Amino acid sequence: MKIEIASHSGFCFGVKRAIKIVEDSLKNEQNIYCLGPIIHNPQVVKGLMDRGLKIVKDISIIKKGALVISAHGLEPKLIKKAAEKGLKIIDATCPLVKKAQKYAEQLKNDKYHIIIIGDKNHAETKGIVGFCGTNFQVIGNKSEIDIKKLQNDKKIGIVSQTTQGIWNLREISTIALPYSDELRIYNTICETTLKKQTAARQLAKRSDVMIVIGGYNSANTKRLVEVSKETGVKTYHIEMVRDINLAWLKGKEKIGISAGASTSPESIKNVVSKIRDTHG
Numbered sequence: 001m002k003i004e005i006a007s008h009s010g011f012c013f014g015v016k017r018a019i020k021i022v023e024d025s026l027k028n029e030q031n032i033y034c035l036g037p038i039i040h041n042p043q044v045v046k047g048l049m050d051r052g053l054k055i056v057k058d059i060s061i062i063k064k065g066a067l068v069i070s071a072h073g074l075e076p077k078l079i080k081k082a083a084e085k086g087l088k089i090i091d092a093t094c095p096l097v098k099k100a101q102k103y104a105e106q107l108k109n110d111k112y113h114i115i116i117i118g119d120k121n122h123a124e125t126k127g128i129v130g131f132c133g134t135n136f137q138v139i140g141n142k143s144e145i146d147i148k149k150l151q152n153d154k155k156i157g158i159v160s161q162t163t164q165g166i167w168n169l170r171e172i173s174t175i176a177l178p179y180s181d182e183l184r185i186y187n188t189i190c191e192t193t194l195k196k197q198t199a200a201r202q203l204a205k206r207s208d209v210m211i212v213i214g215g216y217n218s219a220n221t222k223r224l225v226e227v228s229k230e231t232g233v234k235t236y237h238i239e240m241v242r243d244i245n246l247a248w249l250k251g252k253e254k255i256g257i258s259a260g261a262s263t264s265p266e267s268i269k270n271v272v273s274k275i276r277d278t279h280g
């Protein structure tokens with residue numbers, strides 16, 4: 001049996017940076033809060049919580065201390081609310097997410113109808129939406145485009161959640177083009193994400209089965225699963241080593257492994273060891 005790990009698997013620089021910011025802050029601050037998980041990796045988040053990080057759902061719960069903004073960013077109105085409460089703001093937003101937010105704000109100021117390509121319920125998308133004003137639509141794919149809204153505006157701008165697939169951006173831009181006098185497209189898909197997707201696709205094509213490791217709520221991991229499945233190879237999404245069902249690998253010779261941006265090197269190593277220990 002051959003086990004191959006896709007290149008660019010695991011932690012990206014934005015996630016490493018966010019973890020480091022929180023670790024450093026925990027050395028000096030007692031009350032550090034985050035709205036939801038700082039990254040989509042339950043084990044890493046638990047490790048940080050053991051060292052004092054508190055995860056809350058609402059700012060109103062926080063009485064004093066600091067609010068850390070996750071790698072996914074946060075809506076400006078919530079940052080304002082936290083600052084008004086006197087909370088210290090520790091910003092761990094990935095610089096590439098910040099770039100998407102900045103472009104969204106620019107499009108709003110220049111009075112474009114904004115198409116945000118992303119998952120409506122994801123923290124990063126909600127953060128970007130917070131910079132868009134009122135003239136926007138959030139869509140996951142081309143079937144969700146509200147054409148009526150495009151017909152009202154001749155200036156259309158597009159930004160994307162950083163973890164989207166480039167083909168999605170291409171398809172949606174092509175549909176929007178005939179409705180616009182001016183179409184401004186910002187490619188805000190992160191390069192690491194693109195490299196991960198390309199590597200996962202290539203590996204899936206030469207594997208008998210693919211295991212994708214990453215948080216079940218991690219957008220970039222879900223995208224890797226989609227990319228792998230598109231090649232036709234049987235693909236399983238697991239969060240950690242305990243989720244593997246070794247029956248999936250029975251009779252398979254070439255096992256491919258890919259991992260999302262929030263997956264630690266230890267998680268990948270544990271999965272590889274379990275497969276090796278069982279299948280030799």
Ligand code: SF4
Pocket residue numbers: 012013014015071094095096097162163190191192193220261
């Ligand atoms: S996947 Fe890209 S955009 Fe997201 S945190 Fe990592 S480097 Fe930043």
